[in-house]
Amino acid sequence: MYSLIMTSGIRRLMEREFVPFVLALLIAQIWFKWGSFSLELVGFLAVWFVLGLLANILLGALKR
Structure with a gap:
């Protein structure tokens, strides 16, 4: 994770991954009850x- 943030930058990483992260978190919270x-x-x-x-x-x- 550290190298990903350092190579891409936190701003670019947030721009690209914020929406997929939030959607994945919602999906996991709602449907994953393992x-x-x-x-x-x-x-x-x-x-x-x-x-x-x-x-x-x-x-x-x-x-x-």
Whole structure:
């Protein structure tokens, strides 16, 4: 995480990842009731990754 923040910068990171982060957090809070913090954390990170990927794809398509 440290190297990601240092290479991208906190402002750029927040601009790109804030919305996917919040959406993933809401999804995890509402639907992930697996009874294990570790499983829910992995699920949250996976959803955040997929939402971030989709956001990057959409932003790339809109810039073209």
